[in-house]
Amino acid sequence: MxxxxxxxxxxxxxxxxxxxxxxxxxxxxxxxxxxxxxxxxxxRGVISGYRAKLSPSKLGKHTTAFVLFKSNDCKKFEAFAEAAPEIVDLYRTSGEYNYLLKVVTESGETLESFLEACNAFGFSSTLVVLSTRFEDKSLI
CATH class of the missing domain: 1.10.10 (Arc Repressor Mutant, subunit A)
Incomplete structure (x- = not known):
């Protein structure tokens, strides 16, 4: 290159x-x-796709959170995560927690409901985003 x-x-x-x-x-x-x-x-796969960047707030999604999650059954949790529309990014991590999730919901109440649904698969620690300084920073 x-x-x-x-x-x-x-x-x-x-x-x-x-x-x-x-x-x-x-x-x-x-x-x-x-x-x-x-x-x-x-x-060569350097460019893996093209996509539109959507505005969560314009879609009624006003709450973003990062959730550290420790699952007691990774396969079941991954199946749940795949089906959960609230999860926009899922990362497998090392350390105390198995996963890092980026979650986007309508409100604090819908975030709470989502987290309660997650409890069936393990436990979590949640960081709610107050503001975003930058996102999707260029790799180049």
Missing amino acids: DDIDLKILSAVQENARIPVSEMSRNIAMSQPAVTERLRKLEE
Whole structure:
């Protein structure tokens, strides 16, 4: 991967809908060359997909929390987590807790209900997000 690939990745990560024509002007390369590099980055799995960033608050989701969870049955908990719409990210971790969850709910009350449902699978420690300084920071 060279500097041009890094510029392409940075542009796509900033705005996945950027036209190839605009990207090629910014990078000072031809459109076919940029298109070919994008194709190769996709084939190698460097670019694993393109997606829209949704606003939780505009969807009525006003409470975000990170939950450290210690499960007494990981397979059952993972099946529960897969089906739970409140869990937007699930990480397997080392240490005292098995998992770190990012949970997004409508309110503190719905968060509480969700946490009560989790109790059947183990115990947790919850950190409620007060504000977000940045999110999805660029990898490049």
